[in-house]
Amino acid sequence: MSEIDSTSNNPSQRQDRSALIAVTIFPLLVLAAGAAGYLLPDTFTPFTGQVPYLLGIVMLCMGVTLTPPDFARIAKRPWVVLLGLVAHYVIMPLAGWAIAHALGLSPALAVGVILVGCAPSGTASNVMTYLAKGDVALSVSVATLSTLVAPVLTPLLTLWLAGSYLHVAAGSMFLDIVKTVLIPVILGVVIRLLAGRWVDRISGVFPWISVAAISLIVAIVMGHSAAAFRTSGLLVFVAVVLHNGFGLFLGYLSGKAARLDHRARRALAFEVGMQNSGLAASLAAGHFASMPAAALPPAIFSVWHNVSGAVTAAFFRRRPLPQAELATAEPDREEATLAG
Numbered sequence: 001m002s003e004i005d006s007t008s009n010n011p012s013q014r015q016d017r018s019a020l021i022a023v024t025i026f027p028l029l030v031l032a033a034g035a036a037g038y039l040l041p042d043t044f045t046p047f048t049g050q051v052p053y054l055l056g057i058v059m060l061c062m063g064v065t066l067t068p069p070d071f072a073r074i075a076k077r078p079w080v081v082l083l084g085l086v087a088h089y090v091i092m093p094l095a096g097w098a099i100a101h102a103l104g105l106s107p108a109l110a111v112g113v114i115l116v117g118c119a120p121s122g123t124a125s126n127v128m129t130y131l132a133k134g135d136v137a138l139s140v141s142v143a144t145l146s147t148l149v150a151p152v153l154t155p156l157l158t159l160w161l162a163g164s165y166l167h168v169a170a171g172s173m174f175l176d177i178v179k180t181v182l183i184p185v186i187l188g189v190v191i192r193l194l195a196g197r198w199v200d201r202i203s204g205v206f207p208w209i210s211v212a213a214i215s216l217i218v219a220i221v222m223g224h225s226a227a228a229f230r231t232s233g234l235l236v237f238v239a240v241v242l243h244n245g246f247g248l249f250l251g252y253l254s255g256k257a258a259r260l261d262h263r264a265r266r267a268l269a270f271e272v273g274m275q276n277s278g279l280a281a282s283l284a285a286g287h288f289a290s291m292p293a294a295a296l297p298p299a300i301f302s303v304w305h306n307v308s309g310a311v312t313a314a315f316f317r318r319r320p321l322p323q324a325e326l327a328t329a330e331p332d333r334e335e336a337t338l339a340g
Contacts, residue, residue: 026124026211027306033215034303037222044223048285051220052176054213055282056184058123059147061206061213063188064199066144073141080264084142087254088272089153092117095246097161099239107165109232111158111288112297113239114165115280118157120146120181122274123210128309132316134266142271147185150279151177158283166288173287180282214278214302221281221299228293233300240300244308247273266316274309277301 037044074081096117100110121143129139155173162168192199222229229236251272255265281298288294 027303027310029211029215030218030303030306033219034222034299037219037224037299038226038229041223041226044220047216047220048224048289051217051282051285052180054217054220055180055278057213058210058217058278059181059184060188061210062123062147063185064192064206065203066185066189066192068193070140070144073137074145077138077141080138080258080260081141081145083254083258083260084138084268084271085145085149087251087268088121088142088146089118089157091250091254091272092119092243092247092275093157093161095243095250099242099246100165103235103239105235105239106232106293108228108288108291108293109236109239109297110165111162111168111291112236112280112284112294113243114162115158115284115294116240116275116277116298116301117243118154118161119276119280120150120154121271122276122305122309123214123278124306124309125270125274128270128274128313129267131310131313132266132270133263133321134270134316135261135263136267138264139267139271142267146271147181147276150276151182154279154283166291166294169287173283176283176286177279181279217278217281218299218302221285221295224285225292225296225299228296232293232296236296236300237304240297240304241308244273244301244305247275248308248312249273262321269312269316270309273312274305275301277305 093114094117096114100113105113125143126136126139130136151174154177155168155170158173159168159170248269252265252269254272255268260268277298281295281302284295284298
């Protein structure tokens, strides 16, 4: 058997290749969707009301990828997972507020940036952690818990940090997050428990359904915010790059400060720096519909954090782990999923 044939039949190599394809194609599709929304706003804007349903599809796909061991891991390492959760909901909301204030963003743009910061972990963070040879189990645990507590923390943090810019209906936001995030995730978990074999058989489809739904969300939101992009696109891009960069760096630093191993530090970098910008876009479109600019930062963040995440993962991947940590990296391979 040739070396190429041996590689192609190696499950680890195939999974590496699939993950690399996913994080390469995903940003390109989202970028294309954003361009389509900007160039053809009249085509996508009428579908603004469908954004919450599209987000629900994404979260349902996340739910079906979760298994009982995912929740058991939270109980096994509660303080480490809690550290990741606190780092996520402290660093990104405060960084969003600080950047909006420092750049003198308009109220609508400031709310959009803060909303991104107050969202739970992003849907591709697990794949980035896997590619970076990070602690995927920790990544899945933090992403799961941050999503489950989002109905409470996202509205409260948004009210606290963005209330001085615009009126924030925290109660209504709580109900919307329950409907578009919590219920679909729980439904997905139930489907997985009742029809696990069927789910496993078609598991490869769920990441691409998520990609399609997120791309449509970006196209719709960008179409809705096309006018704002023409006037403030560059400024928002600077804000998004700073926000995401601070998240990745400070997330890693929080793990280092807590003396976690290198794999855990890499996981926290992605769990803090990558946000569920689809949720932020949905909330902006639903709660600040009279100010389309509020949805612009989430739309740009959706594209940028996948690009920066892939670059950061490649950087980490080229930096060897200490020998003692290499043995524990292999069992994590099957846990990375784009919808998780």
